[in-house]
Amino acid sequence: MRGAAATVYEQAGGERTFTLIVERFYSDVANDPVLRPLYGPDEEELWRAAEHLRLFLIQYWGGPTWYSDQRGHPRLRMRHAPFSIGHAEREAWLRHMTAAVESVDLQPQIREAFLDYFESAALAMMNRADPYASRA
Template identity: 35%
Template sequence: MMTDSDVAISMFERIGGSATIDLLVDRFYERMDTLPEAKVIRAMHAADLGLIRDVLKRYLTEWTGGPRLYSVEKGHPRLRQRHIGFAIGDAERDAWLTCMRGALEETVADAAARQDLDKALSGLADWMRNR
């Protein structure tokens, strides 16, 4: 007989599901829009962040183990390929992480989950560098 402790809990569940993902992404883009140190990455985005905000919500939902909202519409993420037209070096990675870490601090209450998610996102951001 399986118990709850036998089933791995997804990061999506650990952080609070869709409500947390939505808030996380909203806070992330608010930071990108307002922090001086984020200007370098804000300039890479359209004036209206609505569309990309929705895409990131669907991507992070699936990436953290939630419902498959991204791949059913967009296919394989191919993140590096999708971002290859943007010069992403250490400064851009660091600006992205500054926005994301601030958003994580504000939205993910569980400190262990926040730390695990930060580690995973840091690795992902580092891998996105192409300059």
């Protein structure tokens, strides 16, 4: 009998890959005029959020359950509810996350799975209607 199939976490390269993605993403967010204000003036808050994202992604893609062990159920919509997230925030977030994913060496099918997930997640986190966003 063969061993269990490798998780996406393992296929992607494990903890190191997710750390690289999150470091790249938050390095870009730190300088983004749309996203940086969401984290407040405290630099530590930005890097706390980075660690939360890193742990969440590791768990979501089949790695250790460090996120839930520390923070409980992810409840992403609830955790993002205090932040005003409209079209501009979603697009900026997705642009930086796409660049972060593309900055690491991934198998094409894993890269595509990550980008598909982030596209859906970014849409799901929107909580503010932008009346003119769809009018171009």
